[in-house]
Amino acid sequence: MISYNYNIKRIVFGIFVFAGFSLLSLWLLIDPERFIHSYILRKKIYIQTLGILGFTGSLIFVLSFILLLLNLKDKAIIISDEFIIDNSKYESIGKIDYKYISDVKRIQNALQIILKVPVINIKKLNILQKILMFMTNWKYKYSIIISCPIIKDCNVNKLQKQIMMRLKKYNNRNT
Numbered sequence: 001m002i003s004y005n006y007n008i009k010r011i012v013f014g015i016f017v018f019a020g021f022s023l024l025s026l027w028l029l030i031d032p033e034r035f036i037h038s039y040i041l042r043k044k045i046y047i048q049t050l051g052i053l054g055f056t057g058s059l060i061f062v063l064s065f066i067l068l069l070l071n072l073k074d075k076a077i078i079i080s081d082e083f084i085i086d087n088s089k090y091e092s093i094g095k096i097d098y099k100y101i102s103d104v105k106r107i108q109n110a111l112q113i114i115l116k117v118p119v120i121n122i123k124k125l126n127i128l129q130k131i132l133m134f135m136t137n138w139k140y141k142y143s144i145i146i147s148c149p150i151i152k153d154c155n156v157n158k159l160q161k162q163i164m165m166r167l168k169k170y171n172n173r174n175t
Helices: 008-030 044-070 127-136 156-173
Strands: 002-004 077-079 083-086 094-097 101-107 110-115 143-147
Touching: 008 044, 044 127, 077 156, 101 156, 110 156
Parallel strands: none
Antiparallel strands: 002 077, 077 083, 083 094, 101 110, 110 143
């Protein structure tokens, strides 16, 4: 069994970064006249809409990081011969049996685990988790994103090889 811990410094850093974005977006809402300079943003309503979208999105991410920090599990990721336990983000679904996994792909500094069944069949999610999954993963119904920056000593290639190796072993045993 292989396990990875959380990178608490990165989680706290994420809270501060998204809180900063929230404040900047709030500034767009409060004082839109200050930002009327370009041809595209020449109307007050455009700037305020941008402020509303930015404030809402960044506030959701701040809340996600705070909830993750308050509800830290023992390990961020656990990889065994039968399943993966993903607790790396607030919206993570926890235990994923290999029978539900069809493929594992690398996306920038993260892994995308493609599932055979919809995520909702594996775990029931609350509305905040669904919103966060949609915001970070456009194919959220049939895939899960494991983000490596908030996991301590995580190498995406190494993590992908470990998961693929165990997935192949599992498929060979159960075929």
